[in-house]
Amino acid sequence: MTDRDELRQQILDKAVVHGKVVLSSGKEADYYVDLRRVTLDAQAAPLVGRVMLDLTQDLEFDAVGGLTLGADPVATAMLHAAGQQGRTLDAFVVRKAEKQHGLQRRIEGPDVAGRRVLAVEDTSTTGGSVLTAVEALREAGAEVVGVAVIVERGARPKVTEAGLPYLAAYELSDLGL
Numbered sequence: 001m002t003d004r005d006e007l008r009q010q011i012l013d014k015a016v017v018h019g020k021v022v023l024s025s026g027k028e029a030d031y032y033v034d035l036r037r038v039t040l041d042a043q044a045a046p047l048v049g050r051v052m053l054d055l056t057q058d059l060e061f062d063a064v065g066g067l068t069l070g071a072d073p074v075a076t077a078m079l080h081a082a083g084q085q086g087r088t089l090d091a092f093v094v095r096k097a098e099k100q101h102g103l104q105r106r107i108e109g110p111d112v113a114g115r116r117v118l119a120v121e122d123t124s125t126t127g128g129s130v131l132t133a134v135e136a137l138r139e140a141g142a143e144v145v146g147v148a149v150i151v152e153r154g155a156r157p158k159v160t161e162a163g164l165p166y167l168a169a170y171e172l173s174d175l176g177l
């Protein structure tokens with residue numbers, strides 16, 4: 001089995017939950033893809049790193065991250081997978097709001113100013129979360145080269161309208177949703 005097939009199976013086994021849920025946008029849905037159960041899973045997380053690096057191989061970037069919390073383990077999985085391939089890739093975390101104490105940073109990790117960065121998400125539905133991260137990254141002086149998600153749940157038009165390449169490892173149809 002390829003990494004992509006294996007990760008797809010992990011998502012189906014561990015992340016897809018059927019039932020009424022309220023989404024981040026406030027909209028209701030009949031199913032949820034709880035990718036934290038995959039990105040924080042010992043067996044699945046290394047697959048996340050490799051699949052997402054493979055997905056984004058044509059983009060040039062040297063740091064990866066997104067809006068906390070869903071994006072965080074995606075970024076660190078990519079950092080570790082890149083290291084195993086002999087490549088240096090930093091990660092960062094975009095806070096939902098600037099920290100009020102300490103260094104009062106909105107983006108944590110190595111500085112992103114002047115660097116080419118990739119914005120990631122576990123899943124993107126309206127694109128609101130990832131575009132919030134993109135805005136914060138641009139404000140911090142980073143060049144956002146694209147957006148990559150594990151599961152595309154509807155955000156593609158909004159992200160591409162914003163002029164960014166949008167890559168998804170899986171479409172809902174890949175998961176039978």
Ligand SMILES: O=P(O)(O)OC[C@H]1O[C@H](OP(=O)(O)OP(=O)(O)O)[C@H](O)[C@@H]1O
Nearest residue numbers: 024025068069070124125126127128129
């Ligand atoms: O495309 P959107 O409509 O913005 O929805 C997708 C977002 O929703 C989830 O996070 P959530 O807002 O539940 O927060 P969390 O990551 O802190 O759990 C998910 O991890 C994405 O970040």
Ligand SMILES: O=C(O)c1cc(=O)[nH]c(=O)[nH]1
Nearest residue numbers: 023024032033034123125
């Ligand atoms: O839109 C969301 O909030 C959302 C959908 C989904 O399937 N999974 C998730 O973590 N968030």
